[in-house]
Amino acid sequence: MLELQGIPVSPGVAIASALVLDADGYRIPRCIVPASDVDGEFARLHVAVDVVSEQLEQSRLETTAQAGRQTGDIFAAQLQMLHDPRLHSELEKRIGDDRQSAAFAVSAVLHNYATALRKLENPLLADRAQDVLDIERQLLTQLGAVTRQPLADLTEPVIVLSRMLTPSETASLDRRFVKGFCTEIGGAGGHTAIVAKGLEIPAVVGIGEFLPIIAGADRVIVDGDRGRLIIDPDDETIAHYEERAEYRRSLAAKLAKQSQLPAETLDGTRIALNANIEFPHETAACLARGADGIGLYRTEFLYLSSDEEPSEEDHYQAYAEVIKQMEGRPVVIRTLDLGADKMGRGKLAHQENNPFLGLRSIRLSLRNLDLFRPQLRAVLRAAVLGDVRVMFPLVTTLGELRQARMLLNVVAEDLADSDIPYRSDLPVGMMVEVPAAVMMLDHFAREVDFFSIGTNDLAQYTLAVDRSNEYVADLYQSSDPAVLRLIQASIDISDANQIPISVCGEMSSNPARALLLLGMGVRNLSVPPSALPRVKKAIRNVSIEQCQAIAERVRKLESARDVDLYLLDRLAELAPELVMQ
Numbered sequence: 001m002l003e004l005q006g007i008p009v010s011p012g013v014a015i016a017s018a019l020v021l022d023a024d025g026y027r028i029p030r031c032i033v034p035a036s037d038v039d040g041e042f043a044r045l046h047v048a049v050d051v052v053s054e055q056l057e058q059s060r061l062e063t064t065a066q067a068g069r070q071t072g073d074i075f076a077a078q079l080q081m082l083h084d085p086r087l088h089s090e091l092e093k094r095i096g097d098d099r100q101s102a103a104f105a106v107s108a109v110l111h112n113y114a115t116a117l118r119k120l121e122n123p124l125l126a127d128r129a130q131d132v133l134d135i136e137r138q139l140l141t142q143l144g145a146v147t148r149q150p151l152a153d154l155t156e157p158v159i160v161l162s163r164m165l166t167p168s169e170t171a172s173l174d175r176r177f178v179k180g181f182c183t184e185i186g187g188a189g190g191h192t193a194i195v196a197k198g199l200e201i202p203a204v205v206g207i208g209e210f211l212p213i214i215a216g217a218d219r220v221i222v223d224g225d226r227g228r229l230i231i232d233p234d235d236e237t238i239a240h241y242e243e244r245a246e247y248r249r250s251l252a253a254k255l256a257k258q259s260q261l262p263a264e265t266l267d268g269t270r271i272a273l274n275a276n277i278e279f280p281h282e283t284a285a286c287l288a289r290g291a292d293g294i295g296l297y298r299t300e301f302l303y304l305s306s307d308e309e310p311s312e313e314d315h316y317q318a319y320a321e322v323i324k325q326m327e328g329r330p331v332v333i334r335t336l337d338l339g340a341d342k343m344g345r346g347k348l349a350h351q352e353n354n355p356f357l358g359l360r361s362i363r364l365s366l367r368n369l370d371l372f373r374p375q376l377r378a379v380l381r382a383a384v385l386g387d388v389r390v391m392f393p394l395v396t397t398l399g400e401l402r403q404a405r406m407l408l409n410v411v412a413e414d415l416a417d418s419d420i421p422y423r424s425d426l427p428v429g430m431m432v433e434v435p436a437a438v439m440m441l442d443h444f445a446r447e448v449d450f451f452s453i454g455t456n457d458l459a460q461y462t463l464a465v466d467r468s469n470e471y472v473a474d475l476y477q478s479s480d481p482a483v484l485r486l487i488q489a490s491i492d493i494s495d496a497n498q499i500p501i502s503v504c505g506e507m508s509s510n511p512a513r514a515l516l517l518l519g520m521g522v523r524n525l526s527v528p529p530s531a532l533p534r535v536k537k538a539i540r541n542v543s544i545e546q547c548q549a550i551a552e553r554v555r556k557l558e559s560a561r562d563v564d565l566y567l568l569d570r571l572a573e574l575a576p577e578l579v580m581q
Helices: 035-067 070-082 084-094 101-120 129-142 165-170 192-201 235-256 278-289 312-326 361-367 369-385 398-417 435-439 456-464 481-496 513-520 529-540 545-556 560-574
Strands: 001-005 005-012 013-020 156-160 178-183 203-205 221-224 230-231 273-278 294-298 332-335 387-393 428-432 452-453 501-503 524-527
Touching: 001 178, 001 452, 001 513, 005 192, 013 178, 013 501, 035 084, 035 101, 035 129, 035 192, 070 084, 070 129, 070 192, 084 101, 101 129, 101 481, 156 221, 156 452, 165 192, 192 203, 192 294, 203 221, 221 398, 221 545, 235 273, 235 529, 273 529, 278 312, 294 312, 294 524, 294 529, 312 332, 312 369, 361 369, 361 398, 369 387, 387 398, 387 452, 398 428, 398 452, 428 435, 435 456, 435 481, 452 481, 481 513, 481 560, 513 524, 513 529, 513 560, 524 529, 545 560
Parallel strands: 013 156, 156 178, 178 203, 273 294, 273 524, 294 332, 332 387, 387 428, 428 452, 452 501, 501 524
Antiparallel strands: 001 230, 005 203, 013 221, 221 230
């Protein structure tokens, strides 16, 4: 038995036979064609492009239907790559001027693109190299230069082991037979990971080179919860994981029956349990799982799912859809929370040495008012449809908050002058994500209607850790005592000033840490839709007095590891069914 560690990207447990895909890649020999064959190579290329274009569009439609627009838009982006005029210009030059075969031209050009992307320091762009290679593979398949792996002819359950899987390969996996997959390369932010998570296929990526040592592997286990690949497990390990898999299924069914019960502690304290969403289609899952509202509506997808900046109407339609579906429940809309490095559009696509400390979030919006005004106008217009609040991200200084509020007032006056309906008393809040904001929170409390703690960034900026950097990832812990002190200070200041405060970061989606937050005084949590059932179950199993005792003990601990071990022990006592061994 051999156990390997990688990056968990899609939770769940899978046990099946191993299907090892060829890791050699594509080696297309350099081929110069006679002048008389050039037109034929052009024709073959055009046919291949047309076929791949149809396949990508079909993948987009099918994936959107199964996993939502966010996942489907991955293939829309690939379609744009496939039809990029620069790509076609380079291919035509190689075939027409250099008389290269269509297959060699495709392989050479797209490999150059992928190599250039991988060299970029921005991990988001580097991950797009996989999309380029996906297009290459599909074109070469249509040109007859490579053959497809036998993923389409499966008749029994397997776990796919490969050097890499492209997004289209992942989307086309037959979930009747493919129970999970593991790859040597890849990251948590790549499109393959996003597709796997959207389709709920247990997956681990970034394991490193392992294919040469498992040629004879029979059965394997993918542990998507802990990021493990277990090769040729013994009977005891198989039994353990089979038990875990069955337990997950039974727990999910049990929690689903309690979805519409209130998030209320044993002593009758009602907790507002809201959901974090990125896309309008997610509201259905939120309602099905009993969310009290939308505590964080991330609006970044409007900017990332198209090459064009979203119009005011694009914003309005997206917000209106969510507000109407929530039927009077609160909806907190957060304004753009991206860095200039991820915008990728003209003057906004600044090259920064350290984008995490650069032009991002509210700073980017205030520097680009043509970008900010349409979003604020749309929020004010949509707010007449329900209980809507607006929230500004990464606020560091009072000056930033005042600028944003002033612009909101100016936009409201413009709408009034144009006789366009809008909400004049829109509640305004801010994210608490940097230590500077915590230190000045008593001043901010005089100028906002609510706070929301973003524990992801608060931990990153407090601990000076780039959470996307694998070398220091172990230092990134929202349960670090320094981070907890800042959270406690934020809660105390908000309570003293009678300003509502919530926690919407990843910390709140962990049931054990959620109990700590209740003990610290939080009464409003916002979590991903998938986390709603487990967090609600934890809340309904405890009293506030028990949570306060947890918080009191944690204050005496000195490391994140000690905190997490203690919290896990307490969760096992108070809600044992939520703790899987």
